[in-house]
Amino acid sequence: MTNTSYPASYYAASANPVPARPALQDDVETDVCVIGAGYTGLSSALFLLENGFKVTVLEAAKVGFGASGRNGGQIVNSYSRDIDVIERSVGPQQAQLLGNMAFEGGRIIRERVAKYQIQCDLKDGGVFAALTTKQMGHLESQKRLWERFGHTQLELLDQRRIREVVACDEYVGGMLDMSGGHIHPLNLALGEAAAVESLGGVIYEQSPAVRIERGASPVVHTPQGKVRAKFIIVAGNAYLGNLVPELAAKSMPCGTQVIATEPLGDELARSLLPQDYCVEDCNYLLDYYRLTGDKRLIFGGGVVYGARDPANIEAIIRPKMLKAFPQLKDVKIDYAWTGNFLLTLSRLPQVGRLGDNIYYSQGCSGHGVTYTHLAGKVLAEALRGQAERFDAFADLPHYPFPGGQLLRTPFAAMGAWYYGLRDRLGF
Template identity: 45%
Template sequence: MALRRPDEHVDSWYARSAVPAPERPRLEGRVTADVAILGGGLTGLSAALELAEAGLRVVLLEARRIGWGASGRNGGQVIFGYSCDQAKIEALVGREDARRMFDWSIEAVDLVRQRIARHGIAADWRDGHAHVAIKPRHITELKAWQRDLEENYGYPLQWWDREQLREVLDSPRYLGGLYDPRSGHLHPLNYTLGIAAAAERAGALLFERTEVTKLERGAKPVLRTAHGEVQADFVVLAGNAIVHGIAPELDDKIMPVGTYVGATPPLGEELARQLIRNDMAVADINWALDYFRFSADHRLLFGGRASYSTLPPPNLPGVMMRRMARVFPQLKGVRFEHIWGGLIDISRNRAPHWGRLGNNIYFAQGFSGHGVATTGLAGRVIAEAIRGQAGRLDAFARIRHHDFPGGRTFRTPLLVAAMAWYKLRDALW
């Protein structure tokens, strides 16, 4: 096999099945803009789309290819809420703001669907998502979550006991599930490429293979690259787990974590519908969780494992096959045709970390593995703030975030040790 260029998309089923996309030019020379955006993932592209549609001059710089990072190779599950539960959000900002933020997360899910329809994006959207229970304590947790969401947030979900769930999900592993018909799943790279195309049609300028090497702050901040620079009234930092050193005060607030997805060969429509009759996406609620769904061509896309050292786990294909067979014994011996991974950015409290540096530099990070929908919301909220409506961004900026302990030298081994405890807890009770 020919070696892939390091600035091409990571080899994945998503990259192999992506719609054709143009190669954007590298930035050469000096340009000016109303807004300069670092990062060609869903946060940056969403902000670019919103701002360009409002008539602002927008320039977006991507170090590799549009959608190269987590936006183009994640599990594809589009879910309400945030990575931390609502109780944590309430503890951080109070009940009133927590309720508003939850409503905004529902807006984020709806925004994905609206953009697919409005811009004709071939993202293979499918309705439905279930959080499923492996152990009795999971049933207790899920039912408590169901009550809280219905009574305090006005968001009803369907509880399915083991028999009801088994009618839809042909797996012996689960004791019940909490189903949401409003959430769903999609082809994340095609969705990201579709948002990029929509932003360009609105007038945004997108540059690829243009790594930002320095941010110069001031009344007119500048993003510098090896071959050019962008001076703007406002800058948006949307590099998440991949970018370090551009704004050092942000770096220690997030930790990069490796996560992995595998795609089987096509299993055929009959078997796919036997295994997941309603074509929903599924995730368990273990700390080291499994999540899975079917693609449009009936491959099982199975995510699991996480590497808090960012190094791929040993024998990753074998581990992923065993995990898949625990969920679907019918697939024992089925190999993955593709396995790929990438980095997500987790915050210490798993809450979103969005805000501003000074008066003219905006950022969003800390999606903590729950970003397919909320990245779009982040881009919209930042665009609102740049246009003078900062109320929603201010609400998120009130969430207090702490550095990961241990500094650069020790924070990774400390996190690895902490995660070992949670994995032991998954295994024992």
């Protein structure tokens, strides 16, 4: 059997030490079988273990192999479509429930880091940067919206104030969210996996789920073993493949590209981001960046629909970095990588149940770091019989892509081209 290792990235190169985890080679029984050892699966497993369930986690490669270990590392609140959009779609009662949960994921991350002493370079503070007065107006509306749901750690930044937090001349203003922040994403996943094991959970790596035998006592088959469970949680997201065809039809893997510079040194790093906040701009096809613990700049952006790996990631992202920070023109890029996230047509998460005992959450649409931690809690609540918050997500409409899997990539790319044009023209 092929041993799948981490892709070459800054995160893999700077990961904390981890134990060897075996592949599943037996038949085992458990209360809950979790498919996928990314944030959704690990968060689910932790909440279930804390509530007395016996949990087995199957991972096709290694803990945090997918988006959980490759993303930009930013703690960004709410969902990919904000609460006002949800409210127009589903009405005020359901929107109130979802709005009340929109800021919970970041709190869960901080609780996990503190409770299990996870070393992941956690820093507070995230900035949304406006490139136009229209985007600034949207941030003003967003602040009022979030404050309606009790989220008050927000500060609007005028042009002078944003210059104090990011050394980029492009921005007309912004909004600082002190409950946002950033982490080393792979080390967060590895720390959560260690927490799972400390509570008696078992994680098998190099153990892809190849078939689910549905029924009263469902069975998950791997190449060399199987797991019989009372419940299954499907948490593969963009790396699930076609294991569950009805889920694959309503989502699309997309690639995003990230680079990491050489270490910049304290003085240069501090001149770029004096308060060490992370930043994302307000474009539809947005750029995002932050400093690492060893003072590199992580810079990401761009979307490849259908999740193909570009031939030259640095050629795509470096010009974006230099547009924001021309002072880095002579800085070397040490790492460049891509990772996949799962896009839904509505850009809202898809949560639900297949039959009586197979639960799933997928389709974070680029807002996964916080949402996945919330999703784990909501899924665990549902398995314990507390389904109100689960149902609020499950009742969101799940749309198939027009034309099915054949046309979903060109359809989404056309939409991205349109919104990218609007970004460039300032609409």
